[in-house]
Amino acid sequence: MSSGEIDIFTILRERSERKREERIKLLESIGVKEYFADGNIIINSRICEGVECKLCIEACPTNALYWGYGEVKVSEELCIYCAACVLNCIVDGCIKVTRRRSDGRVEVFSNPGEVIKTMRKINSQKLNGIINRRFRSIEEYAERNLARKILWWVGGY
Template structure:
């Protein structure tokens, strides 16, 4: 009878849980792409999460979040707001329009790995302000001359100023 090979402890093992997780992630991603394509939306933030606190939600009196959601990820059923998570693109429109702070929470991951969380309109405004400032600086940098051009253009005024002193 042939001898069984001795176990060294270094044999490769198959991590069935990891494989199952990867398979379900792939399925989820495929479904998400299909759904978003069908409503004509480009997938911007791939990773994120959205939750709604039903204890603080004003529900029937409001439904603002449902009205503003661009992908119809939010819908009204049996007296509550429901989420189709695969349709959410983490755009934060619902947070911006929700009448209750900390009721909707959107967390999203940027391609550079940075994570952002939004629970109230102010969080969205702060981000918009940051982006606007960045854009203003970029535009100004394009409009303003570099040091050399600046000196060529205005240098003579400085020398005049020195002489007057």
């Protein structure tokens, strides 16, 4: 490339880098961390219950969703792909959230059941981690847990 030519790829890379930095700053200012490497959200306004519902707007923790021109709209720079909107949406397939974890795993949610399944999986992985750190075996954890429950039942806990 001669010195007078413009490298469009460098410009595009710089622009997306700048956009990412601005997004991080914006999220930081509302006290939210970015958890996913990448993501995407699509709202199907043709099947949305819209004005009668707006549950997704209420559920969104970052105010990324808003009501505009008779439909639910999204500010992509505020969306952290948490899927709280999918969890609260009353129409299956109306909101589709796709996200990529830093280890490359891709997750797709388009109905509450899919979100709940992933939440359960994450919770059980967390619990397994705690058990492995705190107890010598799963049997020891079960014994202690049972003892705690019995104490709670008899009112001594």
